[in-house]
Amino acid sequence: MAKVYFIGAGPGDPKLITLKGHEIIQTADVIIYAGSLVNPEVISHRKPQAKVYNSASMTLGEVLTIIKEAIPQGLEVARVHTGDPSIYGAIREQMDALEEASIEFEVIPGVSSFVASAAALKKELTLPEVSQTVILTRREGRTPVPERETLRSLASHGATMAIFLSVHMIEDVVKDLLTSYPVETPVAVVQKATWEDQKIVIGTLENIEDKVKEANITKTAQILVGNFLGDKYALSKLYDPNFTHEFRA
Template identity: 40%
Template sequence: MSSPVCFVGAGPGAPDLLTLRAADRLRHADRLIWTDSLVSPAIAELVPAKCERIRTSHLTLEDVLPLLIEGYRTGLRVVRLHDGDPALYSAINEQICTLNDEGIPLEVVPGVSAYQAAAAALERELTVPGVVQTIVLSRAGGRTGVPEREQLERLASIGASLCLYLSARHVEEVQQMLLHHYPDDTPVAIGHRVSWPDQWLTIVPLREMAQTSRERSLIRTTLYIISPALVPGPERSRLYSPDHVHLFRPNR
C-alpha cells in the first residue's frame, strides 16, 4: 500500500525548528515537491540523495496536482513541503480537496509559525496577564482580499496582539489604520526572514512601522507583531502564584 501524500510544514526557516515528524517524513521521501521561493534550501537537503526534487516557484496548481496524484499511484512517498505552518496561508486547501476527490489518503504535519519564532527570538510572551490575552493572526487585504467581517479595522479595534503576514507591500495604509486603535508608541516587532541565517528583527514604535519597513526595502517574507506585550513588565500569571489553589497544588 502506498504511503499517504504528506503535507509538511517547514517552519519559519531554520532546519532545527522542524518537528521530529517533519524531519522523519523528509528523510524518507521519494519525491519532494517544495516551495523553493520560501523554504530554506537547507531543509530540502534533508531528503535522501535519490529523492526526486521538484521546485514549485514556477508551477501552477494544475502543474502540481498531477505530480502528487501520479507519485502516490506509482508507490512513491510524496512530500509536499510548505513554508511555516500548513494551517496558515499555505494554499493546501485546494490540493487536499483534489486528493480527497481522487480517494488519495494524506497526512498534514504542522510546523512552527513565524510569529512563534519571532516571539521566541525576542524573548517575549504575547499573552501577558492584565495586558493582553488574545492573539490575532491576519493580513492586509491586497490582491487576495479578506472577508468584510475580517477587515483589519475590525481586528485592530480589539487591541490584541496582532500578527500580520503578507502585509509589507501595504504597510503605509496598515500603519495609518492601526493608529486609529493603538497608541502611536505601541511596540511593533518587524521580522524579515525570521530564523534564517540573515534574519533581521527589531522593535519600533507603531508610528515608525512604515518608515522602518521602507528603509529596509521590506516587501516579502516579512511579519509584523503589534502588541503592548512586547514591552517587558512586572505582570505575572496566577498559575504559579502561592495563593492559587488547583488540583496539583491544593491549599496547604
C-alpha cells in the same frame, strides 16, 4: 497505496522542523517544496534518488499532476510548505483534489513564523492584564479579505496582532491600526525569522514605517503589534504561591 504528506517546514531554521516531518522527507520518493520560502537545507537529508520539484513556479494543476502520477507507482510524496501549512498555506485546495481522487494524505504541522518571531524577540504574546488574545491576519492585497475581517475592524479589539504578508504595505497597515491603537503602541517587524540573515526592527506606530523602509524590508516579514512588546504586565497566577490548583495546594 502510497501516501501524500503535507509537511510544515517551519520558519527557516532547518532544525525547527518536527522530527516526524524530518523523517518523512528522509524516506520520501517525491518531494515538492515551496522553494521561494522553504530553506533548502530542510530537504538536504533526502535520499539521493528522490525526485525534487520546486513549486515556486508551478500551478496547482502541475503540482497535482506530479502527485497523481507518483501515487499509483507506490511512491511516497512529501509536499513541503513553509511555517505551518494550515496558515496561508493554500493546502485546502490540494487536499480536496486528493480526496476527490481517493488519494490518502496526512498533515504534519510546523512552527509558524508568528511564534518564531516572538521567540526571536524573546517576548510572550499573551501577558496577564495586557493581552490574552492573538489575532492572526493579513491586510487585503491581491487576495481579498471578508469585510468583517478588515485590519481596521480587527484593530478595534486592541489585542495582540500578528500580521502576515503585509509588510510591503506598511504605510497602509499603520493607517489602519491607528484607527484604534494609540500612536505609542509598540510594533516589531521580523524579517526571515530564524534564518541566518534574520532582521528585526522595533518601534511604535509613530515611527515603524520609516524604520521598515530604512531597513529595506519589503517581503518575508511578520508584523507584531501590541503592548506585549512593552515592559508592564501582571505576574502569572500559575506560579503565584497564593494560587492553588490540583497540583499545588
